[in-house]
Amino acid sequence: MDVDLLAQAVVSGVLIGGLYAMMSIGLSLSWGALKIINLAHFTFILIGAYLTYQLTTSFGIDPFLMIVIVFPLFFVAGALLQLFFEWAKVDEFRSLLISFGLFIIFTSLVRTVWTADFRRISSEDNPYASASIFVFGVALQVPLIAAFIAAVVIAVGTSLALSRTHFGRAVRAVVQDAEMARAFGIDPRRVAVILSGLATAYSGLAGVFIAMFQVLSPTMTFAWFGIVFSVVILGGLGSPYGALGAGIIVGVVGGVATVVWGPLSAPLVTFLLLIAALLFRPAGLFRRSTA
Amino acid sequence: MTTRNKTLIGFAIAAVVLGLVPNVVDVLNAPGFYLTFMFTMFFWISQASSWNILTGYSGYFSFGQGAWFGIGVYTTGILAAKNGWPFLVALPVAGLVGGAAGLLLGLVVFRLRRLSGEIFALTTLAVSFVLASVARLTSLIDGGRGIFMTGTPLPEFLGDFRTSMYRMTLVIALLTVLTAYLIFESRLGWGLFSIRDDEQVARGLGVPTFRYKMIALGTNAFFGALMGGVWALQIGFITVEDVFNIRVPLLVILMAVLGGMRHWMGPVVGAAIIYTLTDRLNSAGLADLNQVIIGALLIVLVLGVREGIYLRIRARWVASAVIFFGAMAVLTVFDVTSSLIWDFSYALLITMVMLLIPTPLWERLTPRRIAEPPGDPPPELPVPSGKAST
Numbered sequence: 138m139d140v141d142l143l144a145q146a147v148v149s150g151v152l153i154g155g156l157y158a159m160m161s162i163g164l165s166l167s168w169g170a171l172k173i174i175n176l177a178h179f180t181f182i183l184i185g186a187y188l189t190y191q192l193t194t195s196f197g198i199d200p201f202l203m204i205v206i207v208f209p210l211f212f213v214a215g216a217l218l219q220l221f222f223e224w225a226k227v228d229e230f231r232s233l234l235i236s237f238g239l240f241i242i243f244t245s246l247v248r249t250v251w252t253a254d255f256r257r258i259s260s261e262d263n264p265y266a267s268a269s270i271f272v273f274g275v276a277l278q279v280p281l282i283a284a285f286i287a288a289v290v291i292a293v294g295t296s297l298a299l300s301r302t303h304f305g306r307a308v309r310a311v312v313q314d315a316e317m318a319r320a321f322g323i324d325p326r327r328v329a330v331i332l333s334g335l336a337t338a339y340s341g342l343a344g345v346f347i348a349m350f351q352v353l354s355p356t357m358t359f360a361w362f363g364i365v366f367s368v369v370i371l372g373g374l375g376s377p378y379g380a381l382g383a384g385i386i387v388g389v390v391g392g393v394a395t396v397v398w399g400p401l402s403a404p405l406v407t408f409l410l411l412i413a414a415l416l417f418r419p420a421g422l423f424r425r426s427t428a
Numbered sequence: 429m430t431t432r433n434k435t436l437i438g439f440a441i442a443a444v445v446l447g448l449v450p451n452v453v454d455v456l457n458a459p460g461f462y463l464t465f466m467f468t469m470f471f472w473i474s475q476a477s478s479w480n481i482l483t484g485y486s487g488y489f490s491f492g493q494g495a496w497f498g499i500g501v502y503t504t505g506i507l508a509a510k511n512g513w514p515f516l517v518a519l520p521v522a523g524l525v526g527g528a529a530g531l532l533l534g535l536v537v538f539r540l541r542r543l544s545g546e547i548f549a550l551t552t553l554a555v556s557f558v559l560a561s562v563a564r565l566t567s568l569i570d571g572g573r574g575i576f577m578t579g580t581p582l583p584e585f586l587g588d589f590r591t592s593m594y595r596m597t598l599v600i601a602l603l604t605v606l607t608a609y610l611i612f613e614s615r616l617g618w619g620l621f622s623i624r625d626d627e628q629v630a631r632g633l634g635v636p637t638f639r640y641k642m643i644a645l646g647t648n649a650f651f652g653a654l655m656g657g658v659w660a661l662q663i664g665f666i667t668v669e670d671v672f673n674i675r676v677p678l679l680v681i682l683m684a685v686l687g688g689m690r691h692w693m694g695p696v697v698g699a700a701i702i703y704t705l706t707d708r709l710n711s712a713g714l715a716d717l718n719q720v721i722i723g724a725l726l727i728v729l730v731l732g733v734r735e736g737i738y739l740r741i742r743a744r745w746v747a748s749a750v751i752f753f754g755a756m757a758v759l760t761v762f763d764v765t766s767s768l769i770w771d772f773s774y775a776l777l778i779t780m781v782m783l784l785i786p787t788p789l790w791e792r793l794t795p796r797r798i799a800e801p802p803g804d805p806p807p808e809l810p811v812p813s814g815k816a817s818t
Contacts, residue, residue, distance in 0.1 A: 174546065225731055229546065230489060234685060234730045237678070241723035248719075359674060363557045366550050405561035408554045415551050416540060 139396075141274060146392035148275050154388025155285030158381040159343040160361060161368035162291060163336035169375020170312050171329055171336075173222055173232040178340045179358040179365070180243035181211060185344020186353050187251050193262045193348075200263050200349050201283070207341040215337025219330045240358075248355040256353040266350050280349035287346065291339055292381040299377070308332055312375070363404055364391075367411040373421020382423055386410075432613060439609075443602055450591045460590050465707065465769055467594045470601035471655055471662075472703045475676065476683040476695035477604045478651035481611060482644045484689030487624030489545055492533070492552030494676040495559050496649040499526045500656025502563060505575040505666045515580055519596075519657045526653020527646045534645040538638055553677075560672035575666040582661075589661075596658045604651045605696055611647070612692040620644055679706075682722065686729050688736015697738045701776055708773045732784060740783045744790065752779045 160182055167175040188210075189203045198206075218239075227235060260266060268279040299305035310318040311325045318325055347353075367387050372379030390410060391403040398406075414422060446466075453462055479493050503522035507513040513521075537551055563570040586592035611617045619640045622630035631637045660666060679702060687698025702722070709718035733740060741748045755775035758764075765771055785793070 168546075227730075231730050233489070233546075233549070234681070235727050237681070238723040238726035238730070241678070241726070242720050245717075245719035245723070362674075363554065366553065370547075370550060401561065401565050404557060405565065408558045408561070411554050412551060412558070415547055415554075416536065 142396055143393065145275050146396040147389055148277065149281070150389035150392030151385050152277065152281040152285045152388070153392070154385035155288035155381070156281065156343065156346055156384075157364055157368050157388055158372075158384030159284060159288040159291060159339060159346070161365045161372065161384060162288075162295065162377055162380045163338075163340035163343075164365060165369045165372060165377075165380050166295070166332060166336040166339075166375055168369065169373075170308055170332055171219070171222075172229050173227070173333075174229060174236065175218075175232065175336075176236040177218065177239040177243060178337070179361055180240050180247070181214070181337050181340035182344040182347065182361065183247055183353075183355070183358050184243065185211065185341035186348040186351075187247055187256070187344075188341075189345045189348035190256050190258055190353055191251075193258050197262055200258065200265060200345065203345045203348075204287075204342060207345050208338045211341030212334040212338040214334075214341075216330045216334040218337065219333030222333075223326055223329065244355055244358060251353075251355070253355055257351075258348060263349060278350060280346055283349075284343075284346035287342060288381060288384070291342075292377040295335070295377040304328070304331065363408055363411075367407055367414075370411060371414050371418075371422050373423055376421065376423070379421050379423045383421070386422070435609060439602065439606055443598075446598055446602075447595070450587065450594055459767075462769070463590045463594045467590075467597040468662075468707070469700060469703050470594075470597035471659060472679065472683060472699040473696050474597070474601040474604040474651060474655045476680050476687070476699040477601075477608045477692070478648045478655075479680045480684045480689055480692070480695040481608050481651075482648040484684055484694065485611065485617060485620035485624065486641055486644050487545065488641065488645075489549040490552045490645075490648070491549055491677045491681075492555055493648075493652055493680045494672055494674065495552070495556035496526045496530065496652030497656035497659070497676045498556065498559055498563070498671040499529055499649075500653030500658075501660040501663065501666055501671050502569055502575075503653065504657040504660045505577060506569065508580050509575050509577050509660075515582055515661075519654065522657030523650045523654030526656070527650035529653075530649025531642060531646045533649075534642045538641050538645075556672055556677070560668050563672065564668045570666070570668055574668075576664070577660050577666060578664050580661065593658070593662060597655070600651070600655050600658060604655070605692070607647060607651070608692040608695075611644075616640060616643060682726055685726065686733075686737055688738040690736065691738055694736045694738040697741065698736070701737065701780070704769075704773045704776055708770065728784070732786065737780070737783055744783065747782055747794075748779055751782055752776070755779070 164178045265279045269276040307323045315325045368383045372383035394403045394406040500522040503525045504518045507518035508515045582592045619635045683698035683702045684695040688694030759771040
């Protein structure tokens with residue numbers, strides 16, 4: 138076993154784990170706090186990535202600048218979507234079906250607009266794709282470092298917001314008992330709309346980072362299903378720190394499996410991990426199951 | 429005559445009539461795509477009905493239909509194409525392997541003390557991903573090279589390829605729907621419904637929930653794999669990407685939800701409608717629009733027709749029959765479209781529009797309904813005569 142290769146796999150795994158976490162926090166929050174299993178998050182990531190591709194290619198915008206554009210845009214989209222869900226009054230099961238419908242619609246819209254061809258931001262518009270920093274002979278890709286930092290910021294920020302601010306207390310109150318929260322003067326609808334906006338904005342950001350270093354195609358969402366659900370379940374629903382930790386675990390396990398058993402084994406090992414977690418720690422790795 | 433006997437006679441008539449279709453097509457010298465259209469519909473009817481036995485009856489939402497389907501495809505692929513087994517011997521084995529896989533999954537997940545519906549759904553999704561990676565990795569199964577099914581010999585008595593496919597899918601579809609019906613009417617079915625409504629209470633009242641859930645999951649997996657085994661022939665060249673994708677679970681969910689998950693006929697009606705729509709949209713070259721329509725349809729139906737199309741048809745059966753057969757007659761007589769399949773799909777669409785009218789509005793449009801509802805018989809009131817329960 139090549140130690141250098143293994144070290145590289147672990148480090149890359151940690152970094153890509155940050156990206157996995159960012160892709161998953163939106164879904165985790167929406168499922169854990171809003172009780173909506175929102176499969177449309179996968180397409181939010183996809184659209185975020187394609188939007189980044191389009192704007193950087195057409196107008197030569199720096200990919201990092203896209204963060205500032207995507208965040209508010211997706212916040213509004215997520216808020217509107219939540220208004221729709223509030224209007225429709227759906228339970229968890231129906232939310233799964235409805236967002237499944239949205240998933241199909243958005244995916245085929247992406248395919249219509251950008252075709253099924255592979256897309257990649259040209260290297261003139263995206264100088265970061267091949268940029269790496271070397272630390273002790275281990276290469277760190279710049280987009281992945283940025284994604285990792287962003288994921289940590291999001292996880293810490295969201296977690297602090299949920300535990301320290303008035304808004305966070307309102308969210309937790311609504312999750313525990315919406316009727317009682319309403320009696321104490323909290324508008325559950327407003328809380329849900331803001332939270333859904335945030336969750337969607339996070340997914341959009343994940344798309345920005347994906348566009349920076351990956352080739353885009355409309356079917357790439359299917360590969361994300363397994364990873365994102367593993368992270369969400371392993372991390373525990375609605376827990377930003379949990380998602381970050383689980384993202385890193387999934388990233389490292391996948392990376393090491395690739396080195397040891399070859400690239401095809403990575404999904405297998407990840408899903409076996411997920412099934413084991415579902416069986417033994419249904420509330421997530423970092424939480425004791427309660428009630 | 430009891431309802432049950434009537435239904436069974438209906439099954440027998442359907443079996444005979446549908447069984448004679450290849451001969452009729454042969455005699456009339458009609459184009460062969462009618463058979464292809466119908467046996468693809470049988471495929472979906474069987475998949476949707478078998479899925480509904482687990483999910484519709486017991487309420488455990490499964491994304492795993494693709495896994496059962498894939499197990500079937502690969503079992504006949506390996507046994508018949510790679511190892512030269514006779515196809516009709518390999519086929520039941522495919523069903524049994526699928527059923528065994530289903531029971532194995534059930535043995536693990538249904539033993540969990542705190543299994544929620546969502547966790548079950550995601551586990552089934554993960555199982556298909558695991559199977560896909562295993563198939564891709566193992567050279568004994570696929571190893572990334574794929575399997576050619578095209579040279580597999582079929583028994584003489586089934587006829588040519590199209591007719592063989594038609595007969596095999598018809599038999600399996602009839603068996604699946606019949607099983608779904610028999611479970612629906614049985615003690616097992618009642619037990620499953622009680623699990624769906626409230627599992628704790630069901631267990632408390634003595635329903636053997638674990639055993640019933642295992643039977644439902646095993647039956648679902650068995651028929652999913654059995655039909656998958658036949659479908660390997662239609663695919664021709666089997667690859668992991670073609671088999672273990674999201675298409676089968678997606679469409680199956682859509683069909684059952686559209687038709688109605690609370691009745692055994694729901695998935696049959698739903699499969700017929702959805703398959704006809706997607707087939708026509710694809711043949712009109714609107715594959716992308718197809719996806720948008722399917723997605724939008726799913727949302728509209730989940731929000732608008734919660735009980736499913738089938739129960740709507742029963743509640744408005746006069747209007748449905750008049751509109752559907754009227755449209756069929758007009759379209760056929762005036763020869764508006766190029767084929768019977770187009771007539772059928774337009775008639776379906778027109779009927780669907782009527783069925784989508786919300787119930788309150790519908791009742792205002794048809795005031796006579798208030799006097800005597802024509803669809804369902806009125807519920808039987810309990811007779812306070814101390815009669816023992818039957």
